[in-house]
Amino acid sequence: MDIWSDIVCPWCAIGRARFEAALAEFPHRDEVQVRWHSFELDPQAPREYPEPLADNLAAKYGVSVDEAHGMHRHMTEVAAADGLEFHFDRARSGNTFDAHRLLHHALETGGPELQDRLKERFFRAYLTDGEPIGDPQALVRVAAEAGLDADESRAVLESDRYAEAVRADELQARRYGINGVPFFVIDEKYGVSGAQPAAALREVLDTAWAEANPLTLLTPTGARSDEGGACADGSCAI
Known part of the structure; x- marks a missing residue:
C-alpha cells in the first residue's frame, strides 16, 4: 500500500485513521506493508505563515474569517467521529518539505x-x-518522540539528504495523475482518492487480495470430476 499525503492536510490524517480501521478488520493485515509518499500542497509555503490559519484559509478560498472558522469546526467534528482531536486554533502551518525528508529518513533507518x-x-x-x-527544531524534537535519533535527524535537515526522494515521490504522483491527497495505491494497480470510509477501504483491500491470491480448484488424485456431490442454483441433485 503506497499512500501519498501531506502533513498539513487534515483529510490525510482522517484518511490514515480510516485506513487503520479498515486494516484492523482485514484478515491478512500482517501481510500489508504501508509506505508513505511525499506530496506538498503548497511547495512555495514559508517555514511558518505569519497570520492565523483561519485568516490564511479565508484568503485562499475567498471566504470570510468567520466562514473559515466554521469550516474548521466542521472538520473538527468529522475528525472526532474517527477518534482524532483537531485544534485548528493552535495550528501553525508552513512548508512541509523538511518533514517529508525526515519521513524518508525514518523509512531508510527503521523501515x-x-x-x-x-x-x-x-x-x-x-x-x-x-x-x-x-x-x-520542532521537527527534530517531534521525530525524537517517534523514535528517531535527534542528532541524525538534525544532520539530515542541515543537509540536502532525501530531497531527491521527496521530488521523486512528487514526480510519481504527477505520473499517476494525483492532484489531491490522500491518495492510496494498492499493488501499483488500484487507486483510491480521498479519505474514503473504512468500509470502502476494506473492500478495496479484499478485492486486491483476491486478485493477487486467486483460488486454485483441485481435484483429489483418483477422483472423477462428477463424483463430488454439490448444491448449486438453489437446489441439490439427489
Missing part, C-alpha cells in the same frame, strides 16, 4: 513501521499540539 509512527506523530504535532510544522 515502514517507524515511518508510519513518525507520520502519525507529525499529524498530531500539527493538528493537535500546535507545533510549527516547518520549524527544524
Whole structure:
C-alpha cells in the first residue's frame, strides 16, 4: 500500500485513521506493508505563515474569517467521529518539505513501521499540539518522540539528504495523475482518492487480495470430476 499525503492536510490524517480501521478488520493485515509518499500542497509555503490559519484559509478560498472558522469546526467534528482531536486554533502551518525528508529518513533507518509512527506523530504535532510544522527544531524534537535519533535527524535537515526522494515521490504522483491527497495505491494497480470510509477501504483491500491470491480448484488424485456431490442454483441433485 503506497499512500501519498501531506502533513498539513487534515483529510490525510482522517484518511490514515480510516485506513487503520479498515486494516484492523482485514484478515491478512500482517501481510500489508504501508509506505508513505511525499506530496506538498503548497511547495512555495514559508517555514511558518505569519497570520492565523483561519485568516490564511479565508484568503485562499475567498471566504470570510468567520466562514473559515466554521469550516474548521466542521472538520473538527468529522475528525472526532474517527477518534482524532483537531485544534485548528493552535495550528501553525508552513512548508512541509523538511518533514517529508525526515519521513524518508525514518523509512531508510527503521523501515515502514517507524515511518508510519513518525507520520502519525507529525499529524498530531500539527493538528493537535500546535507545533510549527516547518520549524527544524520542532521537527527534530517531534521525530525524537517517534523514535528517531535527534542528532541524525538534525544532520539530515542541515543537509540536502532525501530531497531527491521527496521530488521523486512528487514526480510519481504527477505520473499517476494525483492532484489531491490522500491518495492510496494498492499493488501499483488500484487507486483510491480521498479519505474514503473504512468500509470502502476494506473492500478495496479484499478485492486486491483476491486478485493477487486467486483460488486454485483441485481435484483429489483418483477422483472423477462428477463424483463430488454439490448444491448449486438453489437446489441439490439427489
